[in-house]
Amino acid sequence: MLKLFTFTVVLANLMLAQGFRYSDAQKTLKTLREKSSLFEEGSNSTMLLSECNYDRGDLKRIILSATRAMDFFEHYLSNLVLDAAIGTRLMESQLLLFQAGHPKLPQTLQMYLMTLQFKSELLSEEIIDRFTDLLQTDKLTNPERTRLVQTLNWVYNASLWESPSVGSWHVPNDQPLSATNKSAETLDEKLEIMTEETSDECIGGIFQGCSISNNCVKLFMEKPHTMYSLTHQVLFYLIAKKQNCFANQQFKLKTANNTEPTEFLHLMCDKVWEEANMIENSGYPVKFRDLLAEQITVCSLAGYSHFLKRSWLENILSWQNQEDSVGCFLDMRRPEPSVEPSEDIKSILEVIQKARRIKRSDNLVRLGAHDCSVHFTAVCMGALAMHLRYFGDTCLRNY
Structure with a gap:
């Protein structure tokens, strides 16, 4: 059955060569979903492993939400x-x-996953092409052009995000930090400002021969930071590992510390775990929801499966707009008669305006009575992707 996987890769290349577009992938997904028994009500209970922690409908909800x-x-x-x-x-x-x-998955399910993968690849390339085309115009200042080149490093190669490797899920040797009852006010005190320029500079250096500026050294030397800068500290470590930077002598000299990289990563994700539980115990405040999605994504990329809690998945799924097919994740609703933004929207806008997040900036798209955050939709998609992968690795038989 390994030939089937090879066949799907060949088929994807043929689709691309023949001009198979995003809309074609969408139609194919609908057809395959109708044929896949895994999506039929009541069928999952006989297909899923007994140790599976997900509900039988979770696979369908994750895939439909991501779509x-x-x-x-x-x-x-x-x-x-x-x-x-x-x-x-x-x-x-x-x-x-x-x-x-x-x-060795059943052929229909294998074809479904391959088509969904191809759909996400097509869309990735379309988004990248748009920003690459922007580089060819005179609409950008030189600093903006430099930053865009740096940030494109994040998305040029899908293999950057192929983590953890097959069979590499693990839980820490020690028990993760227990949940804390600290309040949302404490979370506010822990927010740190880290500019997008610094973030871009650090990633740019990693991709340029593992060079690293003095501004970025502290991300690899100091004890874990807090909140948004901490999730990026984890991400920098993962990308540096992917780029084999820890074998680079100059990189090693400049980032030398008393903690071995794997142990330091464990320490950081322990801290992320504590703060993610603080968000949960505070009732998932709106302005920290994108952070929770980031926390789930980066530490599960590092292989820490305890971040893929089903209760956190349920909350992420509840934050999307259920009424529109375009899938607005952030549930910021404005009463139709009102001309003033809701308190939730004001909270999000305040965070955006004060630049208290590390992100490639954001844009709010108005859809009827709803405002969709591009950044939030993206980080939620990342969290859903990790849950989807973990579902396959822990709930399906080893076909």
Whole structure:
């Protein structure tokens, strides 16, 4: 049955060569979903492993939610920030790993996953092409051009997000930090400002021969930071590992510390775990929801499966707009008669305006009575991609 996986890869290349577009993938997904027994009500209970922690409908909800998010991106391509491509690249790479770990899946399900992967790849390329084309215009200042080149490093290659490798899920040797009862006010105190320029500079250096500026050294030397800068500290470590930077002598000298990189990563994700539980115990405040999605994504990329809690998945799914097919994740609703933004929207806008997040900026897209955050939709898609991969690795038989 390994030939089937090879066949799907060949088929994807043929689709691309023949001009197979995003809309064609969408139609194919609908047909395959109708044929796949895994989506039939009541069938999952006989197909899933007994140790599976997901509900039988979770696979369907994850895939449909991710598809709606991709439809949103596709319909509003001109309104996107580059984070959108990070979300689609994550989905693409995790689907590749899903299939690699299950080369003998039933043919219909295998074809479904391959088509969904191909759909996310097409959309990634469309988003990247839009920003690459922007580089050829005179609409950017030199600093903006430099930053765009740096940030495109995040999304050029899907293999950057192919983590953890097949069979590499693990839990820490020690028990993760227990949940804390600290309040949302404490979370506010822990927010740190880290500029997008610094974030871009650090990633740019990693891709340029593992060079690293003095501004970025502290990300690899100091004890874990807090909140948004901490999730990026984890991400920098993962990308540096992917780029084999820890074998680079100059990089090693400049980032030398007393903690071995793997142990330091464990320490950081322990801290992320504590703060994610603080968000949960505070009732998931609106302005921290995108952070929770980031926390789930980066530490599960590092292989820490305890971040893929089903209760956190349920909350992410509840934050999307259920009424529109384009899949607006952030549930910020404005009463129709009102001309003033809701308190939730004001909270999000305040965070955006004060630049208290590390992100490639954001854009709010108005859909009827709803406002969709491109950044939030992207990070939620990343979290859904990790849950989808973990579902396959822990709930399906080793076909």
